[in-house]
């Protein structure tokens with residue numbers, strides 16, 4: 188009898204162990220599907236705009252923005268494969284922007300935070316369409332000429348952004364007017380930074 192009950196308890200323990208393992212695997216799978224990056228960039232074709240929460244640090248009120256000029260995009264003048272303001276970034280007013288720019292494109296590019304005075308870049312010089320607040324991968328005297336070359340990255344930060352409309356735009360002559368700009372909206376009604384990609 189003792190041998191039988193021992194066998195039973197071994198079987199029961201085995202079954203329980205398998206059940207626990209299965210539950211763990213299931214939970215892990217659910218977690219993966221929750222945390223897997225959504226295919227937000229260029230792959231979505233038919234569905235409407237997708238809202239993606241950006242990485243941020245609530246304690247320092249910092250949003251982390253990464254823009255990449257992709258070599259695979261249809262236009263050389265792209266950020267994350269998008270152009271002409273179809274990427275819109277919403278940030279809470281008063282927050283800090285920590286921005287990384289990566290150029291994977293063959294042309295040199297740079298990235299500038301512009302408090303814009305027109306709704307879309309119209310001039311070859313972005314400074315004629317607004318006030319440049321931050322230069323990334325370039326300087327105030329060379330932004331129309333120089334950027335970082337393909338394979339390079341640069342970063343910068345801007346503190347305490349006031350409510351308003353901005354662009355993140357390439358400053359090299361004609362690039363923003365060719366589509367190389369992202370809309371940035373800082374608003375007190377935004378509590379969590381996010382971006383929306385609209386197909387256009």
Ligand SMILES: [Cu+2]
Nearest residue numbers: 296357359362
């Ligand atoms: Cu450019």
